[in-house]
Amino acid sequence: MATTTLRTSTGYRSGLYDWLTTTDHKKIGILYLANSILMFLIGGLFALLVRVELAQPGLQFLTDAQYNQAFTIHASLMLFLFVIPVLAGFGNYIVPLMIGAPDMAFPRINAFSFWLLPLAAIVMLSGFATGGGAAAAGWTEYSPLAQAKYEGIGTDLWIVALLLIGTSSILGSINFIVTIFKMRAPGMTLLRMPIMVWTMLVTSILVLMATPVLTSALIMLFIDRNLGGHFFDPANGGNAILWQNTFWFYSHPAVYIMVLPAMGIISEVLPVFSRKPLFGYKAFVFATAAIGALGFSVWAHHMFTTGAVYLPFFSFMTFLIAIPTGVKFFNWIATMFRGQLTFSTPLLYALGFLTMFLIGGINGAFSAAVPVDFALHDTYWVVAHIHYVLFGGSVFAVFAGLYYWWPKMFGRKLNETLGKIQFVFMFIGFNLTFFPMHILGLSGMPRRIADYDPNAGWNDLNLLATIGGFTIAFSILPFLWNVFITSRSGEPAGDDPWEGNTLEWATSSPPPPYNFDHLPEIRSERPVFDARHGATHA
Amino acid sequence: MALQVVEHEEAGGHGAEEGISNVILGMILFICSEVMFFAGLFAAYFNVRANAPIWPPEGNEHFHVANEIALPLIITTLLIISSFTCQLGVWSIRKGDRQGLVRNIAVTLVLGVIFLLGQGYDYTQLGFTLADGTFGTTFFTLTGFHGAHVLGGVIMLSVVLYRSMAGQFSSKHHDMVEAVSLYWHFVDVVWIVLFSLLYLVPSAN
Structure with missing residues (x-):
């Protein structure tokens, strides 16, 4: 494909004032x-x-x-x-x-x-x-x-x-x-x-x-x-x-x-690192819209135990969310199926998202069942659930997105080795911290307590969770070090380091203030792929 | 193939030459969010009203005495009229009539200010405060936030008036007038619902 030959950063004024008023x-x-x-x-x-x-x-x-x-x-x-x-x-x-x-x-x-x-x-x-x-x-x-x-x-x-x-x-x-x-x-x-x-x-x-x-x-x-x-x-x-x-x-x-934009990040990363188009594009669009629409009719599942909400409706609607989410999982897995996977850091985080968010969905489905929720409400089970969804889901997707778009934003790739070290520690630390909370919740430990009975049987798992928490904290250090060293001596990224599909890869890295000197022809949801392989003119 | 570049005669960005303008679409979306804001407050009103054994609660019965409704009725009428004058202003500028725009927006602005002053005076005449039970809380919250929106509209109208007098609008360039008039109609509609609910049928149950 044609490389855009633009003034890259000369159009940018530098300095603090520019960032404050941009x-x-x-x-x-x-x-x-x-x-x-x-x-x-x-x-x-x-x-x-x-x-x-x-x-x-x-x-x-x-x-x-x-x-x-x-x-x-x-x-x-x-x-x-x-x-x-x-x-x-x-x-x-x-x-x-x-x-x-x-x-x-x-x-x-x-x-x-x-x-x-x-x-x-x-x-x-x-x-x-x-x-x-x-x-x-x-x-x-x-x-x-x-x-x-x-x-x-x-x-x-x-x-x-x-x-x-x-x-x-x-x-x-x-x-x-x-x-x-x-x-x-x-x-x-x-x-x-x-x-x-x-x-x-x-x-x-x-x-x-x-x-x-x-x-x-x-x-x-x-x-x-x-x-x-x-x-x-x-x-x-x-x-x-x-x-x-x-x-x-x-x-x-x-x-x-x-979580929806996190799913969006994953849906950009998986096709690029599987060398395949996203499986079921339209189904994915409709599933996204369905999650958005259903999302307005499930709020009272947080309130089952108040006795003030109509339980069957909110329970049923909550279970329904599993259908569009399941469609998305099917799409993601089918996207990777028989793809040429390249295990770069963004893909690792995307796989982390898939596995951890799946657990977050399954343990959430338990809470959606009214009788089960009466037992689990306000226990550490709920803490485990929200962290599997928002840390295992959204945070892993955030790092997938950071490693994926960093070259576009700053013109340099983040170091892959440090990225993989960070992923391993974060993945292990995350599961050490939050998986035990399922068991703590099932054995009755309430959330939001500062102290607990030493004879309750919760000591070991709480200690394990704390060790996991420090492992997560440690995993941030390679990331910060990575940002620091690559800003000084990172590998130049070029316009399109991952052979991407979407238009951001058709401009320079970082893009000029006005974004595009020239756009490729757009005839599908993968215009840069089309241009690279000669299906359209760049 | 070279990219099909659409020439823009106006500085509106991509696609601005067709369909709804960015400013008006932005205002419509903003009004959607405002509808949801008031929906939250109305939900609270209906919730406490439905839970009350009698409504208005004891101590607030005197509220809907006929002589207390005279002033609210007058300012309500003025606010409804102001929606029409605002729209007349929009129609004027669509035809390129700048004088008509200035005249109608000025009248709208004056009516809006009169509404605010009237509501402020009415507050001083009511025999209860925000802290007097759920009736006082919901009454002052709903009418107070509506009043704040009228004030916001008055400020927007002032800017529109200033810019009209400076001759900054024409039959082609008057998105701001259209957008502000949409907002003003929205504020008017909210008041019609509020007035009906709080003044006309305060004790429907």
């Missing part, structure tokens, strides 16, 4: 990724605090109040300031490139969406500087716990932070939808869009329709806490379950917001 979707995407990975590291430190305290029975390092703050801020950072923004960051960088657009539809709103995030992080973490400490009622902030027990301003700062993040998400989703519908290059029909773009589109629709409901719930909580309102206060005619309904109406679709 409206280039690629720079904003990189800012999203950098900020999110920083939050991942901070959130990981809070997770280590939790694991250190739980390593053995008794309270050794933290007080109860500090422990509550640690797990609350761990989850809040990981969910709202890492997983959601990091995927939005990939979307920001990749979507305009994949559809052959020069930028997002609203570049300045795009910059605004990003800058709300570090602000929100500062607001949320500033709770530690207040007298009462940071938010401590768990990331779900159930009433009345969120109202009565924690009088400090930390919870209010948490609410404000989430309002800022929600605003960022909503503006970002509008930007993605308009970009995808209005900015596609000639020939890029909807059914030729890369799956990553499809997943970002469905995710954006979920964000657009679900996040405002969380905003309304947060505002009601704020009014209850500060202005004497009674929304969630049963003593004055309010309803505590109302919080759970409005919260989960957002936070269940949010689970798909946190």
